[in-house]
Amino acid sequence: MSGYVALRTFFNPAARKPLAQILLTNGAAFRPAAVGFQQQRFYAEKQVFKRDKPHCNVGTIGHVDHGKTTLTAAITKVLADQDLAESKKYADIDNAPEEKARGITINVAHIEYQTENRHYGHTDCPGHADYIKNMITGTAQMDGAILVVAATDGAMPQTREHLLLAKQIGVNHIVVFINKVDAADAEMVELVEMEIRELMSEMGFDGDNVPIIKGSALCALEGKSPEIGAEAVMKLLAEVDKYVPTPTRDLDKPFL
Incomplete structure (x- = not known):
């Protein structure tokens, strides 16, 4: 085969498709075999969450190892028992290899759930000082x-x-x-509540009236001690429903 001099196509009635025919320098015709292609379909792996309730963006913030991711997992577990969310394990939220190895949240994680009144997009923010930039990214979209x-x-x-x-x-x-x-005595819990109210007032929040719920995210996640476990989580969500106002969305404008 000394070279190519022309490339033309002709219609093959049997195959119902055009095939390439290459004329070689010696006058012979070379026609490559027809290759069939099977159409490949792709389906979204994540099911679209049905949103028929007002939407609100919230998230968990706080110091490292205080239980933000555990609480996030506990919320999905408690709501999943009421068919209001898909249960997420701790490892499903902190799923990056470094997060699993170090046992801390590094990147923000996003999950969805709903209460009786609202649909929520929840951002779990890292608490470690080294990843404060990631925390800012997550907080910027919260209501x-x-x-x-x-x-x-x-x-x-x-x-x-x-x-x-x-x-x-x-x-x-x-x-x-x-x-x-569950790991502290009642007096310590009361002192922490007073400390938090003073701190929030110092930061410009309404520290005297801010809702404060006491409980154990781990108990809720493991289905133990309902009073400080699942019941406390439901009380927390009820307060979020009431205290965080439903944001107004400009639905008639572009770039939603």
């Missing part, structure tokens, strides 16, 4: 937030920093969840 504070620690550096950033970004409605009450 309200859930501040998670461990009863065993009280307010910590990232508790203060997250409140400050939330205020600067414009997240003015925050509900507090005092977590890990």
Whole structure:
């Protein structure tokens, strides 16, 4: 085969498709065999969430290891029992290899669920100081937030920093969840509540009237101690429904 001199196509009635015919320099015709292609279909892996309720964006903020991701998983578990969400395990939310290896949230994670009154887009923010930029990215799209504070620690550096950033970004409605009450005595829990109210007032929030729920995200996730577990989570969501106003959306404008 010394070279190509021409390329033309002809219609094959039997195959019902044009085939390429190549004329070689010696005058012979070379026609490649017809190759059939099977159409490949792609289906979305994630089912579209039906939104027939007002939508609100919220998220969990607070110090590292205070239980933000555990609470997020507990919310989906409790709501899944009522067919209002798809249950997500802790490992499903912190699913990056480094997050699993270190046991902390690094990237923001997004999940969806609904209550009786609203549909929520929930952002689980990292609490570690090294990943504060990721936390800002997640907070910027929130209409309200859930501040998670461990009863065993009280307010910590990232508790203060997250409140400050939330205020600067414009997240003015925050509900507090005092977590890990099963690991602290009642007096300690009361002191933490007083400390958080003072801190929020200092940061420009309505610390005297902010809703504060006490419970254990781990108990809710494991189905133990309903009073501080599942019942506390449902009480938290009820307060979020009431305290965080439904945002107004400009539905008649582009770039929604």
